[in-house]
Every structure is written in C-alpha cells, then in structure tokens.
Amino acid sequence: MDYVTAFITGGIICVIGQIILDRTNMTAARILVLFVVLGAVLGGLGVYDQLVRFSGAGATVPLPGFGYLLAKGVKQDVAANGLLGAFSGGLKAASAGVCATVFFSLIGAMLFRSKGK
Secondary structure, three states, X not given: OHHHHHHHHHHHHHHHHHHHHHHOOOOHHHHHHHHHHHXXXXXXXXXXXXXXXXXXXXXXXXXXXXXXXXXXXXXXXXXXXXXXXXXXXXXXXXXXXXXXXXXXXXXXXHHOOOOOO
C-alpha cells in the first residue's frame, strides 16, 4: 500500500504542475521555482511533514521535496548552531543529492554524445 500512496501523491503533484503549465503562461522554469519555494514554505511551516509521513517518496522525490529538504536542514541547523545554521543548514542537507546529480551527469556526458537537431 505504501507504493500506491507514493505513486498517487507523486502523480497528483505532477498533474498540478501540468495543469499550471497548460492553463497559465508560466514557463517550466518558473513552475520549477514555484514548486521548490512552495515545498520550502510548507516544510518550514511543518505542513509538508504530514504529507511526507503519509506518502514517503511520493512527496520527497518531486520538486517540492527538494524545498522541503532545504527547509528541514535549515530548521535542524538553526536548532543546533543558532543563526549561522540558517545559512549552512540547507547546503548541508542537500549536498549529497547535488553531488550525486553532478557526478552522474558527468558520467552520462562522458559516455554519450549529444546530437544536433
């Protein structure tokens, strides 16, 4: 049942993004920023925690999950280190994912050649 709730939650997040893309003049980049900021705000308010407990990876893998991760890292680091944690907490929390993305992108770029249109 965990897989079903994760799939449905992630699908709903993607459907919301597609509806915004189809019904407004927003570009995909603006929607990306909107989702990350929305995840950070909801994570900072503690609302996104409930969604993560309910659906697990269905809420943490899509773009709002990245914003949630940043907000959660900031909250934890502020509790541990004070105001300085507001600057370093998000970076610490997201560093493994960003490093993995850069590393695997480099491997993909070395293995495959891009084709012109």
